[in-house]
Amino acid sequence: MSTAIITFIIDGRDVSAREGQTILDVARENDIPIPTLCSLQGLHPVGACRVCLVEIKNTPKLLPACVTRPSEGMEVITDSERLRQYRKTITEMLFSERNHVCAVCVSNGHCELQSMAENLGVTHVRVPYLYPRLPVDATHARFTVDHNRCILCSRCVRVCDEVEGAHTWDMQGRGVDCRVITDLKQPWGTSESCTSCGKCVHVCPTGALTEKGKAVAEMVKRTQFLPYLKTMRESWS
Amino acid sequence: MSKVRVATVWLDGCSGCHMSFLDMDERLLAVAGMIDLVYSPLVDCKVFPEQVDLTIVEGAVSNEDDLHKVLHVRQRTKLLMALGDCAVTSNVPGMRNYFTRDDLLRRAYVENAQVNPSIPTEVIPPLLPKSRPVHEFVKVDIFLPGCPPHADLIFKTVADLLEGRLPDSTQKARFG
Numbered sequence: 001m002s003t004a005i006i007t008f009i010i011d012g013r014d015v016s017a018r019e020g021q022t023i024l025d026v027a028r029e030n031d032i033p034i035p036t037l038c039s040l041q042g043l044h045p046v047g048a049c050r051v052c053l054v055e056i057k058n059t060p061k062l063l064p065a066c067v068t069r070p071s072e073g074m075e076v077i078t079d080s081e082r083l084r085q086y087r088k089t090i091t092e093m094l095f096s097e098r099n100h101v102c103a104v105c106v107s108n109g110h111c112e113l114q115s116m117a118e119n120l121g122v123t124h125v126r127v128p129y130l131y132p133r134l135p136v137d138a139t140h141a142r143f144t145v146d147h148n149r150c151i152l153c154s155r156c157v158r159v160c161d162e163v164e165g166a167h168t169w170d171m172q173g174r175g176v177d178c179r180v181i182t183d184l185k186q187p188w189g190t191s192e193s194c195t196s197c198g199k200c201v202h203v204c205p206t207g208a209l210t211e212k213g214k215a216v217a218e219m220v221k222r223t224q225f226l227p228y229l230k231t232m233r234e235s236w237s
Numbered sequence: 238m239s240k241v242r243v244a245t246v247w248l249d250g251c252s253g254c255h256m257s258f259l260d261m262d263e264r265l266l267a268v269a270g271m272i273d274l275v276y277s278p279l280v281d282c283k284v285f286p287e288q289v290d291l292t293i294v295e296g297a298v299s300n301e302d303d304l305h306k307v308l309h310v311r312q313r314t315k316l317l318m319a320l321g322d323c324a325v326t327s328n329v330p331g332m333r334n335y336f337t338r339d340d341l342l343r344r345a346y347v348e349n350a351q352v353n354p355s356i357p358t359e360v361i362p363p364l365l366p367k368s369r370p371v372h373e374f375v376k377v378d379i380f381l382p383g384c385p386p387h388a389d390l391i392f393k394t395v396a397d398l399l400e401g402r403l404p405d406s407t408q409k410a411r412f413g
Contacts, residue, residue, distance in 0.1 A: 102413025103384035
């Protein structure tokens, strides 16, 4: 079996992709940084957060690097003033859509949204805050879901489906009404499919999914298990 | 050389940002030599003066008094800095925004009152419907998030401004 190799250009550098690789995969192999929020090594990419948008020469639209496959000769730009502005605005909109009060969050200092804002130079949010009233579900014995802090990255949905195989989590609704739900939109503690494995908690980039008993800044997520599990399973199959 | 006229204002916040300002410690001496602190919770001045070069605002805009102050201050200030998460994002004061003003007042002054349960009509300024960040009401020139922003960051920013530079936009400041 021969594997097709595609040659293309990222930020003026000649790079090559194996079949099936995305622009993000190739950029990472070549140490070219592209910011991401919803992407996580070991889960299928979905292009939910849009902060990995890149410019492609002769294409008017910006495309998410995590789900876009390169083609021969394609010229990709990962960093420009235009991209920086879009990434900042996207991050600001994530902050404005829910109630991310970093100062009192269990994930303060360990949050991917918070560090994204810091790295992109987001010093304030230019769109008006919506301040929606959102529930906190603490019915599970060990974990809590706080919708105030959810950015709808869907990592919990994907890890539960693709890795744990339980598919407890899913999405409901559209736009600002979109929510992550457990089973048939019932309290997490009453879910019959949840195995209480905690994978969703540890892949969650913010303080939306947390372990109970953590105070401000104490919730440190551990995602190392994911590439490990994936590699082990691939080597067995 | 005339000194830079600096003011600080305390709106709906915990004063932690002012505390962090004081945490500049011995560097305060150098700053004090370059500025006239013309209005602040730290000095005894009742009226916000005219022609202030730099005003540092701590806290969210939560009631009619805050709103009046911030509009007044903006008119009399060349550069306005929002200091800390309450001023920049509304932060903890904004956590009451999910409730209506009436529900909030009833909870605080009636349901949880040990004596004389009644909603105050005097002395305490009326709440705005929501607690919001300063830049949703007036133009803010410099944003310094953090809860509180670290004293080193405040010093660097103030030092830049006192030396006539706009603060380094690439310096890292973080919510929370």
